[in-house]
Amino acid sequence: MQDFVFQNSTKIIFGKDQEQVVGQESVVYGKKLLLHYGGGRIKNNGLYDTVVKSLHDQGIEIVELGGVKPNPRVSLVREGIALCKEHDIDFILAVGGGSVIDSAKAIAAGAKYDGDVWDFFTGKEAVSDCLPIGVVLTIPAAGSESSSGTVITNEDGWYKRATGHMKMRPQFAILNPVLTYTLPSYQTACGITDMMAHILERYFTNEKNVELTDRLCEAALRTIIHNAHTVLEEPTNYAARAEIMWSGTIAHNDLLGTGRIGDWGSHDIEHELSGIYDIAHGAGLAIIFPAWMKYVYKHDVNRFVQFANRVWDVEIDMNNPEKTALAGIKKTEQFFSSIGMPVTMKEAEIGEEHFEEMAKKATERGPLGNFIKLYEPDVYQIYQLAK
Structure with a gap:
């Protein structure tokens, strides 16, 4: 820590x-x-x-x-x-x-x-x-x-x-x-994705011995996931709205990042997307985060296995941890899709004509991220994975 x-x-x-x-x-x-x-x-x-x-x-x-x-x-x-x-x-x-x-x-x-x-x-x-x-x-x-x-x-x-x-x-x-009762469902879903991304940026760290904040991150993610469909299906459900609202604050008030170094590469990659296309930030993160996960998971398969098991209840395959890790990434992608978020550029009607420009702009002040350092070719590949 x-x-x-x-x-x-x-x-x-x-x-x-x-x-x-x-x-x-x-x-x-x-x-x-x-x-x-x-x-x-x-x-x-x-x-x-x-x-x-x-x-x-x-x-x-x-x-x-x-x-x-x-x-x-x-x-x-x-x-x-x-x-x-x-x-x-x-x-x-x-x-x-x-x-x-x-x-x-x-x-x-x-x-x-x-x-x-x-x-x-x-x-x-x-x-x-x-x-x-x-x-x-x-x-x-x-x-x-x-x-x-x-x-x-x-x-x-x-x-x-x-x-x-x-x-x-x-x-x-x-x-x-x-x-928040009268928020359009799409805006609610974008918010849910945004707050989850804030937690995930902190969760995927190279820091060891951060058990407490691991568990806090996992609890916050599970709370959001548990209440997400309720607020979308029952917009005036106060209990569910309250859980989501407080989770959004906890996700980004720095408590969950104590003692650990977060990544933040996905946010920087997404900023280029919403900067050019003016897509909602949460929707952009739903596209970018699973692609980032697919690109970096081999750096620390065990952390992705832990994520899959503790957040998504994926049973750990001791003989094939990579299978478990990929299942957790798939669950994340499926969840975003289930609440109405785009999970590919195509779904958001975004082509690849600006991929090179975005990758260059994203990294013009240096590499992105901390989990692994991402340079211009890496960012370009993540945009390709998100197609």
Whole structure:
């Protein structure tokens, strides 16, 4: 087990009607707030009115910026930064899912920086400070509500890149499973895939003697798998929605990665896919992760055997461990397919015309991953396996 420091200061406020306390939680950080959100869903379901009333009840002045898209764009981030500087904003409240929260984080960092915010995503500059952020979560998926990272897409070249800093962790996150009842089933399934991928990135490690976090990862995966079909078939099942929502947070709040070095190659490979094709991140991960598994499993067959057995209940074939490992990969692929995710490029109507370009862009700053290092030819082969 690696030495580690674990510190996650995000206050989680979980349960029914908790969005009504957002004003009380926000006023602690100032009286001028940027309210950041996506489209019209929060206005149609009444959440917008509830949030605005709670903020106004605390005497908070609101500046609004809507319009966040999936795979959030740096152009809107720059617009938000300008608003924060113009209005001397104290605090940013993100009401939405991972895209809204990631956009808010980038705005929060850029508001404290004199240069262009994209500098943080190219590695030209490191984030050193940012405005405080709060969250009302509406889509359990990305785990951004208590993570320290953000991912933004630059329309100039369609680069999708990540950055992070401990100060990017939201001060609080309000999680009400009821707010997820009206999510389209496809969006719910994308979220399920995304949170599973966050766990798998941590699970496939070269670190030995990490039994506790192995078991925590396996328990979280099994919980998501157990409840996935229930939330898709019974959208208003509170118990199942609550399990999924909390699992999404646990998947990416860094607890499951303590003492181990995760991989993260699949995420970087997928970022090129959704950067160019604007496919939902979860759907892209459903395509890429099984292909990555097929490409790397021989590096540590025993870890894939453990995964197959403990997560998917595949009986271990002592005479042919490779057969067990491959069965676990197949089970993963079948599960993604069963919840409506594409598991090949063809299913997502994506051709191979950009494979070389994506492989080159993915690795232009060096090899990907930690389980095994992936260079441009490796990434290209993974795209081929995902066809």
